[in-house]
Amino acid sequence: MSGRDQILGKLRSKLGRASTTVSENAALNHMQAHQKNLIPARGDLPKAQRVALFKQEAEKVNATVSELSHFGDVPNAVADYLRQHQLPAAIKIAPHPGLKNLRWAEDTSIEVLDGRANGDDPVSVSVALGGVAETGTIVMASGPDTPTSLNFLPLDHIVVVSADDIAGNYEAVWERLRAQADAAGRPGTLPRTVNWITGPSRTADIEQTLLLGAHGPQRLHILIVDGLETTAADA
Amino acid sequence: MDATSLNFKNNARGAIADDPLQKALAKLAVGFPLKRAQAAARLPEFEGLRDQARDIKNHVLENLDLYLEAYEEKVIASGGHVHWCATAADARETILKICQDAGAKTVTKSKSMISEEIAVNGFLEDNGIEPIETDLGEYIIQLRKEPPSHIIAPAIHLSKEQVAETFRNAHIDLAANRPLEEPRALLEEARGKLREKFLRADVGLTGANMLIAETGTNVLVTNEGNADLTNNLPRVHVVIASIEKIVPTLEDATTILRVLARSATGQEISVYTTFCTGPRRPDDLDGPEEYHVVLLDNGRTDMIGSEFHEMLRCIRCGACLNHCPIYKSIGGHAYGWVYSGPMGAVLIPNLIGMEDAQHLPNASTLCGKCESVCPMRIPLPKMLRKWRERQYRAEIGSKQVRWALHAWAWLAKRPKVYRYVMSLGIAMMGQFGGAGRFKSVPFAGGWTSKRDLAAPTGDTFISQYHKGARGDQSGELIRRKIMR
Numbered sequence: 001m002s003g004r005d006q007i008l009g010k011l012r013s014k015l016g017r018a019s020t021t022v023s024e025n026a027a028l029n030h031m032q033a034h035q036k037n038l039i040p041a042r043g044d045l046p047k048a049q050r051v052a053l054f055k056q057e058a059e060k061v062n063a064t065v066s067e068l069s070h071f072g073d074v075p076n077a078v079a080d081y082l083r084q085h086q087l088p089a090a091i092k093i094a095p096h097p098g099l100k101n102l103r104w105a106e107d108t109s110i111e112v113l114d115g116r117a118n119g120d121d122p123v124s125v126s127v128a129l130g131g132v133a134e135t136g137t138i139v140m141a142s143g144p145d146t147p148t149s150l151n152f153l154p155l156d157h158i159v160v161v162s163a164d165d166i167a168g169n170y171e172a173v174w175e176r177l178r179a180q181a182d183a184a185g186r187p188g189t190l191p192r193t194v195n196w197i198t199g200p201s202r203t204a205d206i207e208q209t210l211l212l213g214a215h216g217p218q219r220l221h222i223l224i225v226d227g228l229e230t231t232a233a234d235a
Numbered sequence: 236m237d238a239t240s241l242n243f244k245n246n247a248r249g250a251i252a253d254d255p256l257q258k259a260l261a262k263l264a265v266g267f268p269l270k271r272a273q274a275a276a277r278l279p280e281f282e283g284l285r286d287q288a289r290d291i292k293n294h295v296l297e298n299l300d301l302y303l304e305a306y307e308e309k310v311i312a313s314g315g316h317v318h319w320c321a322t323a324a325d326a327r328e329t330i331l332k333i334c335q336d337a338g339a340k341t342v343t344k345s346k347s348m349i350s351e352e353i354a355v356n357g358f359l360e361d362n363g364i365e366p367i368e369t370d371l372g373e374y375i376i377q378l379r380k381e382p383p384s385h386i387i388a389p390a391i392h393l394s395k396e397q398v399a400e401t402f403r404n405a406h407i408d409l410a411a412n413r414p415l416e417e418p419r420a421l422l423e424e425a426r427g428k429l430r431e432k433f434l435r436a437d438v439g440l441t442g443a444n445m446l447i448a449e450t451g452t453n454v455l456v457t458n459e460g461n462a463d464l465t466n467n468l469p470r471v472h473v474v475i476a477s478i479e480k481i482v483p484t485l486e487d488a489t490t491i492l493r494v495l496a497r498s499a500t501g502q503e504i505s506v507y508t509t510f511c512t513g514p515r516r517p518d519d520l521d522g523p524e525e526y527h528v529v530l531l532d533n534g535r536t537d538m539i540g541s542e543f544h545e546m547l548r549c550i551r552c553g554a555c556l557n558h559c560p561i562y563k564s565i566g567g568h569a570y571g572w573v574y575s576g577p578m579g580a581v582l583i584p585n586l587i588g589m590e591d592a593q594h595l596p597n598a599s600t601l602c603g604k605c606e607s608v609c610p611m612r613i614p615l616p617k618m619l620r621k622w623r624e625r626q627y628r629a630e631i632g633s634k635q636v637r638w639a640l641h642a643w644a645w646l647a648k649r650p651k652v653y654r655y656v657m658s659l660g661i662a663m664m665g666q667f668g669g670a671g672r673f674k675s676v677p678f679a680g681g682w683t684s685k686r687d688l689a690a691p692t693g694d695t696f697i698s699q700y701h702k703g704a705r706g707d708q709s710g711e712l713i714r715r716k717i718m719r
């Protein structure tokens with residue numbers, strides 16, 4: 001007997017499932033309803049306060065945050081960050097059309113490459129799907145414009161997020177991903193990798209001492225851009 | 236791994252004499268509970284979320300066969316493979332086969348209690364494949380060939396000096412006189428060593444905090460980011476998870492995530508919460524080309540519908556360990572297998588058999604703290620009592636204990652005799668325990684060799700109750716409380 005038959009067979013006899021129809025429907029209905037459970041009220045705020053809460057929560061977990069009024073300000077903000085931390089003027093950016101078309105060469109002297117991270121890129125810049133004010137979390141979704149390795153290999157990770165894409169809670173981001181999948185004709189699917197990232201990498205495995213930069217980035221810098229044209233905004 | 240749970244009493248004695256361990260436990264005993272309490276207090280919805288988390292898992296367990304099938308369908312639809320393994324041996328063979336088919340020489344691993352449970356590391360090594368633990372704590376104990384001593388902080392029993400010595404012995408290519416006094420230096424060294432391994436690995440093996448039926452997704456929660464480098468960089472990603480890890484929807488997973496980190500470390504949420512679905516898509520620039528899920532039973536189906544059914548709600552947060560007076564005295568290794576603390580004392584006998592784990596359900600004061608902090612509201616003390624009852628029925632345990640229980644049962648059924656005997660005993664002890672504490676008591680050397688026993692003040696509760704005098708409260712109030 002296959003492992004599958006063995007496990008499912010045993011479960012069915014233990015659960016006393018003679019006819020599957022009734023609870024089968026119950027289970028499937030539950031899955032399709034996407035019923036929301038209790039959502040903390042904390043993030044349920046108008047936009048300005050929501051963005052303020054996001055910033056406050058992100059800073060609490062050692063991320064740094066800057067607010068920009070135009071997407072076009074990103075190259076200068078990145079240059080400032082590199083100078084401030086005495087980092088080499090070389091970055092790997094996500095091959096995101098908006099990011100690639102910025103005036104990097106005109107506004108800065110940063111050497112800009114795009115693509116996935118290889119392990120020798122000290123600083124990456126990528127674009128988030130959104131943010132979650134509840135815990136100061138950024139949400140990254142993998143795709144041709146947003147390779148996941150950029151979120152983890154470099155020691156410094158800079159993320160651009162639109163203020164309009166900062167939601168109150170995680171559930172709102174799931175709804176956006178579902179809507180995107182539906183629009184792409186792939187209902188019920190997710191990108192290969194969705195990352196919720198809340199602050200830079202850390203460990204407390206040696207004598208319960210908190211250290212940043214365990215395997216992932218040691219610093220996480222978030223650029224909140226107002227008025228950035230992205231996908232659907234959450235009300 | 237081979238269990239040494241039968242050796243619990245010796246293990247515990249050794250643990251009490253282990254200085255670095257005792258220091259670590261003293262720190263843990265303050266830090267984790269305090270941070271959990273603060274996180275819980277900051278979220279008004281916390282108790283409501285615990286109720287819902289419990290209900291979600293109850294619903295899943297009642298429909299586990301259906302959810303497993305639905306999950307499998309989604310994994311396959313997203314281009315992944317599902318391997319059903321009834322036993323630990325099946326799972327080991329399956330993982331080896333996947334690695335061999337991939338031509339793997341090295342396998343990076345992120346922390347997985349299931350992989351400890353099936354002892355896959357030794358098995359891969361025996362077959363010429365190098366497994367590399369990448370969670371910092373797991374990496375340290377892998378080098379030392381030790382099991383984890385805490386489910387979320389596996390190397391908590393070690394001092395930084397012990398870690399430094401471990402690194403000096405293992406990383407012989409580095410300068411012998413390099414400074415390794417500071418935790419930062421130790422971390423940098425491990426980060427550098429593991430970075431090479433991440434970039435070279437052929438297969439990445441991760442566990443799963445949850446499996447989401449709706450989308451065929453596995454959830455990975457870490458603070459270090461090691462699970463992400465493990466699942467993203469190698470050509471093949473293998474997930475090993477036990478069957479009860481299923482949740483129905485993204486919303487349900489989200490609810491459980493809201494209580495997980497708060498209960499575990501007191502963080503609002505862990506740094507990295509990752510949702511992986513299938514292999515990379517055709518136009519993706521990174522991610523694995525193959526995605527496999529190894530679904531393990533290894534005793535879980537036997538627990539369904541049993542007295543230990545509710546243990547299957549466990550999300551391995553470690554809160555019950557952090558709040559357990561026994562765990563905080565002896566640490567995890569004394570339990571003799573991969574799990575420890577109250578959850579270990581309930582789970583281990585289920586997985587390795589009651590005979591081999593007979594001491595564990597007795598390693599509890601049944602104080603109830605574990606249940607009060609368990610995010611999934613698992614009645615751990617009730618289940619520990621169930622094991623004790625089973626042991627009694629199966630005549631496992633020392634003659635002395637069984638005799639004492641018999642004697643007590645005889646007395647308890649005869650209230651008048653019981654009260655008379657108790658009042659005699661109390662009066663006697665009250666006489667002899669003049670200074671308020673005993674240094675030794677006949678038949679209770681096990682207790683008094685390590686600590687003093689408070690002497691009773693010379694009267695039983697029942698007689699005080701009848702006199703209407705208990706502490707500051709009037710007897711009437713106590714009577715009313717008891718009657719309620």
Ligand code: SF4
Binds near residue numbers: 612
């Ligand atoms: S039994 Fe409860 S408290 Fe203990 S690890 Fe499991 S979920 Fe956490």
